Amino acid sequence: MKIEGEVTSGMGKGSFFLSQESYTKEFEKNLGFIPFPGTLNVMVSDEHLDEINEIKDNCENLIKPDDGFGAVKYIEAKLNEKVDGAIVFPAKTTHEDCHLEFISENKLRDELNLSDGDIVSLEF
Incomplete structure (x- = not known):
C-alpha cells in the first residue's frame, strides 16, 4: 500500500x-536499527482508514515491554521511496486513526528538510 500524507507536529x-x-532493544533486534528518539507524524486521508485499520488489526509485529509501558x-515502511523505517501503532495513544507515526534511525525533519504541511509518501 502506498499513500500520501501531510507532515504535522506531534505532542x-x-x-x-x-x-x-x-523499546530500542526490540526495534534494533527486529528492524535492524535504533530509532531516533522521536516520530515523524503524518496525517493521511480518511479514505485510507479502513485499509490502515485492517493492517493494524492483523499486524503480528508487537513489542510488549516488561516495565509497565x-x-x-509496527510494520516496516518506506518514506518517500528512500528512507527505510516503520510505522508504529502504540496501544496507548491520543492520536486519531488518520495520524500515523513513522520511525527511522535519523531525525527526518532535518535529513529531508521537512516542515509541517509538507506532503510525503508512505509505502508499507
Missing part, C-alpha cells in the same frame, strides 16, 4: 518512549 511524547531501552505494533 512530543514519542521522544520519551523511543528513548526507553525496552504500553505495547506497540
Whole structure:
C-alpha cells in the first residue's frame, strides 16, 4: 500500500518512549536499527482508514515491554521511496486513526528538510 500524507507536529511524547531501552532493544533486534528518539507524524486521508485499520488489526509485529509501558505494533515502511523505517501503532495513544507515526534511525525533519504541511509518501 502506498499513500500520501501531510507532515504535522506531534505532542512530543514519542521522544520519551523511543528513548526507553525496552523499546530500542526490540526495534534494533527486529528492524535492524535504533530509532531516533522521536516520530515523524503524518496525517493521511480518511479514505485510507479502513485499509490502515485492517493492517493494524492483523499486524503480528508487537513489542510488549516488561516495565509497565504500553505495547506497540509496527510494520516496516518506506518514506518517500528512500528512507527505510516503520510505522508504529502504540496501544496507548491520543492520536486519531488518520495520524500515523513513522520511525527511522535519523531525525527526518532535518535529513529531508521537512516542515509541517509538507506532503510525503508512505509505502508499507
